[in-house]
Amino acid sequence: MTEVAVIAKPDLQGKRLSFALAEDCVAHYPEFRDFFVRTFDLDRKGLAEPGFVRAPSGITYALVFIGRSGEPFPSGVEIHAIVDALEPLDGTILDRDLWLILRWMIGGVGAPWTVEDFDRTGRLYRVPTPPPA
Amino acid sequence: MTVQSESALPATLRAQWPYVPRYANVNGWRMHYIDEGEGDPVVLLHGNPTWGFLYRNMIGPLVNSGRRVIVPDMIGFxxxxxxxxxxxxxLDGHTANLTALMRQLDLTRITLVCHDWGGPTGLSFAMSNPARVRALTIMSTWAWPLPPAEFHTRIFPWRMMHxxxxxxxxxxxxRALAGRGVYLSVVNREQFAHAAQGAYEAALPDPATRLLTWVWPRWIPLDENARAYERFRWLEQELSRSKFPTLIIWGREDEVFDATTFSNRFKQLLPHAEGPHLVTGRHFLQEDSGPEIAGLVRSFLKRLDGG
Incomplete structure (x- = not known):
């Protein structure tokens, strides 16, 4: 498994949502908000349920969308790893998964945003996860 | 909410920041500042992602020249x-934070030294509180609506980063900006890594404490619909009418706000200004030329005093 995949709601019995990353302003560049609306059918589903993706590590993530009065929905988003309720999460795997989820997001947002620019930015700031040039 | 105490500063760096910490409540937030010396006040304003430490090599020389030096840390830094x-x-909130501190200290005859976001906030304070301000010093910043630099319009790396x-x-x-970002924007990187980088990283130890490092870039207007567009338009108009004695200092190697474009635009806005004086430095020019910049400010103020 090498790609991030959108999946149906998983069984959450015995699991917990482990907070990983938050964005207060997903529409700072509106095309990012549009991507999430399109990908998770948010105009229809609204706050009914999170979006779910499976990362190449096999870990499933919940994307919890946040509404804010007076702003288009969603205004924000939180990413949570879905893990066994009492088990810790490996930080290295989490970091790698987040990188790949963001890379998937950039690819989905599309031009002029590119995964190549995302990778270059990661390399410039020496984030350990991007592939070498 | 979190509060960072000065004890987080690495022991090796504390000798460079021996100042008594002071705190003021501004708009409900706890603002740290230092207040050293006596005389007409010189207020040193930092930007993203630094703090008062950026001015460590300027405070002593300014105090020794008979100035009261006040260095606030922006809320969030x-x-x-x-x-x-x-x-x-x-942007307005941060200007109001500075205004609250200046009024609580009841400062007048202020010389504002503005760098990066200390420019839009400090200059907005000056334009809205002219009776408290005596003079301005402007370094590696901007004060007009669109866009500050070609650099800020590019996806790689600027727009992608935030x-x-x-x-x-x-x-x-x-911590891309608080760590490597500042490192890339000084000239003497080896010296910076040894003597200063730890102080910037220690002040923003965890992801949540670094919030403002990606929020400030989002306040830079890139089109006429941007939320700060009207404030910058107002600032440019007010600044063009102002007659404050002004000193312009820029880093020769500045790649973010290049000297040719930005110092010259300030000179057009403020034709009576002294300078631009070019010193060794990229965007964080105080890291490479702090004592020289302090000397320029001292000489500028001495001339204002009639000396």
Missing amino acids: GLSEKPTREAAHS APLVGPYLLGNH
């Missing part, structure tokens, strides 16, 4: 309180 929600930050979710990940989790 340094040893000030760090709100954890993006909505806590706005894009939705990417900002919290790169600048938060991986």
